[in-house]
Amino acid sequence: MASPLPVANAPARSVQTPAQRVAADFLANPVAVFGLGLLVLVVLAALFAPLISPQNPYDLAQLDVMDSRLPPGSPAPNGGHFWLGTDDQGRDMLSAIFYGLRISLAVGVISTVCALVIGLTMGLTAAYFGGKFETLVMRIVDIQLSFPAILIALILIAVLGQGTGKVITALVTVQWAYYARTVRSAALVEKRREYMEAARCLALSPSRIVFRHLLPNCLPPMIVVATVQVAAAIALEATLSFLGLGLPITEPSLGLLIANGYQYLLSGKYWISFFPGIALLLTIVSINLVADQLRDVLNPRLQK
Amino acid sequence: MLVFIIRRSMQSVVVLLVMSLLVFVGVYAIGNPIDILINPQADQAERAQAIASLGLDKPLYAQYFTFLSGALHGDLGKSFVHATSALGLILERMPATMELAISATLIAVVLGIPLGLLAGLRPNGVAGRSIMAGSILGFSLPTFWVGLMLIMVFAVELHWLPSNGRGPTTLLFGLIPVSFMSWDGLKHLVLPATNLALFNLALLIRLTRAGTHEALLQDYVKFARAKGLANSRVIGVHVLRNILIPIVTVIGLQFGALIGFAIVTESVFAWPGMGKLLIDSINFLDRPVIVAYLLVIVFLFILINLVVDILYSALDPRVRISESKG
Numbered sequence: 288m289a290s291p292l293p294v295a296n297a298p299a300r301s302v303q304t305p306a307q308r309v310a311a312d313f314l315a316n317p318v319a320v321f322g323l324g325l326l327v328l329v330v331l332a333a334l335f336a337p338l339i340s341p342q343n344p345y346d347l348a349q350l351d352v353m354d355s356r357l358p359p360g361s362p363a364p365n366g367g368h369f370w371l372g373t374d375d376q377g378r379d380m381l382s383a384i385f386y387g388l389r390i391s392l393a394v395g396v397i398s399t400v401c402a403l404v405i406g407l408t409m410g411l412t413a414a415y416f417g418g419k420f421e422t423l424v425m426r427i428v429d430i431q432l433s434f435p436a437i438l439i440a441l442i443l444i445a446v447l448g449q450g451t452g453k454v455i456t457a458l459v460t461v462q463w464a465y466y467a468r469t470v471r472s473a474a475l476v477e478k479r480r481e482y483m484e485a486a487r488c489l490a491l492s493p494s495r496i497v498f499r500h501l502l503p504n505c506l507p508p509m510i511v512v513a514t515v516q517v518a519a520a521i522a523l524e525a526t527l528s529f530l531g532l533g534l535p536i537t538e539p540s541l542g543l544l545i546a547n548g549y550q551y552l553l554s555g556k557y558w559i560s561f562f563p564g565i566a567l568l569l570t571i572v573s574i575n576l577v578a579d580q581l582r583d584v585l586n587p588r589l590q591k
Numbered sequence: 592m593l594v595f596i597i598r599r600s601m602q603s604v605v606v607l608l609v610m611s612l613l614v615f616v617g618v619y620a621i622g623n624p625i626d627i628l629i630n631p632q633a634d635q636a637e638r639a640q641a642i643a644s645l646g647l648d649k650p651l652y653a654q655y656f657t658f659l660s661g662a663l664h665g666d667l668g669k670s671f672v673h674a675t676s677a678l679g680l681i682l683e684r685m686p687a688t689m690e691l692a693i694s695a696t697l698i699a700v701v702l703g704i705p706l707g708l709l710a711g712l713r714p715n716g717v718a719g720r721s722i723m724a725g726s727i728l729g730f731s732l733p734t735f736w737v738g739l740m741l742i743m744v745f746a747v748e749l750h751w752l753p754s755n756g757r758g759p760t761t762l763l764f765g766l767i768p769v770s771f772m773s774w775d776g777l778k779h780l781v782l783p784a785t786n787l788a789l790f791n792l793a794l795l796i797r798l799t800r801a802g803t804h805e806a807l808l809q810d811y812v813k814f815a816r817a818k819g820l821a822n823s824r825v826i827g828v829h830v831l832r833n834i835l836i837p838i839v840t841v842i843g844l845q846f847g848a849l850i851g852f853a854i855v856t857e858s859v860f861a862w863p864g865m866g867k868l869l870i871d872s873i874n875f876l877d878r879p880v881i882v883a884y885l886l887v888i889v890f891l892f893i894l895i896n897l898v899v900d901i902l903y904s905a906l907d908p909r910v911r912i913s914e915s916k917g
Contacts, residue, residue, distance in 0.1 A: 430606060430609075430610075433844075433847075433892065433896060434847075434851065434892060435847070435848040435851030435852060437851055437852060437854060437855065438851035438854070438888065441854065441869065441870075441873070442617075442885060444873070445869075445873045445881045446617040518731070522733045525733055525735075525736075526733060526734070526735055526855055529735045529736075529855075529858075530735075530854075530855065530858055530870055531870075531874065532870070532873060532874075545735070545736060545739065549739060552739055552742060552743055552747065553742070553746075553747060553754060554747075555747055555748075557743050557747075560736075560739050560743075561740070561743070564733075564736040564739065564740070567733060567736065568731065568732060568733070568736070571731045571732075571733070572727075572728075572731045575727065575730065575731050579727075
């Protein structure tokens with residue numbers, strides 16, 4: 288899930304493709320570049336977790352209860368160090384965080400992609416066909432967006448029950464409305480353009496017009512919303528897991544790691560909750576920094 | 592104006608009916624209502640009796656009307672765990688949540704508007720830039736983790752404030768139990784309220800800054816300055832008044848969101864409110880309480896939205912006109 292944009296190393300030429308222009312504009316802001324760099328590191332850590340972790344935190348043979356709740360920097364039996372301490376099972380926190388990052392990112396990205404597909408389809412068809420269908424879809428979106436995401440997710444979990452698939456279902460249900468609303472407003476503008484009229488004059492099928500002509504032109508705002516929503520999905524999943532209503536213990540995301548450390552926090556053993564929280568924070572902040580710059584770069588009104 | 596209020600109220604009733612239908616379908620039709628509404632520890636005879644008394648042997652539409660008439664009479668079932676009325680249980684916890692949400696709103700308003708104003712007046716100064724950077728953190732930090740860190744710093748390390756619970760409560764107007772009337776209660780309130788306020792604080796800072804930024808470029812501000820009015824008067828009267836309408840709306844609408852977010856804060860700080868009750872009920876599979884919570888929260892939200900809409904149209908006549916046209 289690294290940057291979807293090709294990185295332009297070549298100096299700006301007089302004629303740029305749109306992708307090159309976007310990449311050049313994006314790289315002009317050092318804060319955004321920092322965010323992107325951080326995000327790349329986070330994604331790499333998640334992808335290569337088994338290779339870079341000092342131990343496999345879920346292989347019971349590698350754990351020793353004697354090592355439990357050690358403070359950061361304690362020496363490990365294999366000659367290394369527990370740089371971020373250990374949890375109540377004697378698990379190296381650094382390794383647990385790398386593995387947790389994997390699960391958190393995977394759930395965030397999967398639910399965002401599903402929500403994007405559903406939201407895009409609903410919003411585009413609503414905007415294109417209009418009428419009663421549009422009114423119905425937008426009414427549902429309005430009602431849903433007037434309730435906080437956490438509340439809707441909790442209600443769904445309460446009704447559906449717990450489990451990874453159900454958490455993803457809840458996240459998708461919460462998120463599709465944002466995409467539907469954004470893409471509809473973009474599509475309503477695009478619908479009045481000449482190329483749409485031309486496509487209709489050629490008697491192309493509605494599905495071809497919607498997905499081949501309308502969709503590509505509505506994508507820029509969707510990229511921004513999707514980026515922000517990945518961060519929101521990760522935060523929401525972490526919150527649900529912290530409340531004990533998210534992913535099962537067999538798939539310990541960052542939220543679950545933080546929840547595990549909660550009870551030890553009061554006795555001053557801060558590291559079990561603190562470091563997974565920092566990892567979560569870095570992930571969310573880096574995604575938000577990238578999204579912030581994408582919003583400026585992709586906004587046609589701000590183009591030089 | 593009256594027509595507008597009546598029309599909006601009618602819409603609210605429709606939304607409430609739709610939501611009650613959704614909750615009903617979700618709980619009674621998708622899941623197995625017998626598992627959901629009857630205590631799993633009940634024996635065969637009790638089960639049969641409960642099925643008959645809940646009317647689960649009747650057709651679905653008849654069940655919905657039974658459910659609806661029960662809801663209208665304030666009967667939303669009995670809690671399995673507490674063996675009392677589910678609705679009563681929620682209403683009992685409501686003051687704690689309301690106190691938390693109101694305190695959080697106050698903190699956000701008292702800090703957010705001046706900070707946003709400052710950032711808007713000096714967008715390139717050190718203070719302005721740090722305030723904006725801080726507000727990005729406010730959006731990015733997950734609420735529950737900030738809560739944990741507040742406990743870690745102020746309760747565990749510094750021992751300044753208690754880490755959980757509500758502390759002693761006193762009765763306000765002889766009716767409503769509140770914490771803020773006693774020193775100890777106030778100390779219990781500070782951390783959870785601050786935690787809950789952070790998101791709204793960041794939102795208000797951004798909103799106030801954007802409004803100030805825009806208002807400063809307007810002709811009426813230039814004219815006020817040209818008249819030689821004191822800076823404090825230009826900002827306090829000309830700028831602030833004009834940016835207040837969107838701010839009031841957002842504060843109102845966010846109040847509902849606060850009640851939702853309070854679920855997380857209440858869980859972190861073991862604050863005995865409705866949100867904590869919801870989480871406990873989900874964990875204990877105490878479904879009547881979950882259903883009752885949903886209906887109460889939907890009702891609260893619709894009420895808040897209605898009040899905000901009416902206030903908004905009272906503050907800004909343009910809304911009223913465009914609404915009645917459309």
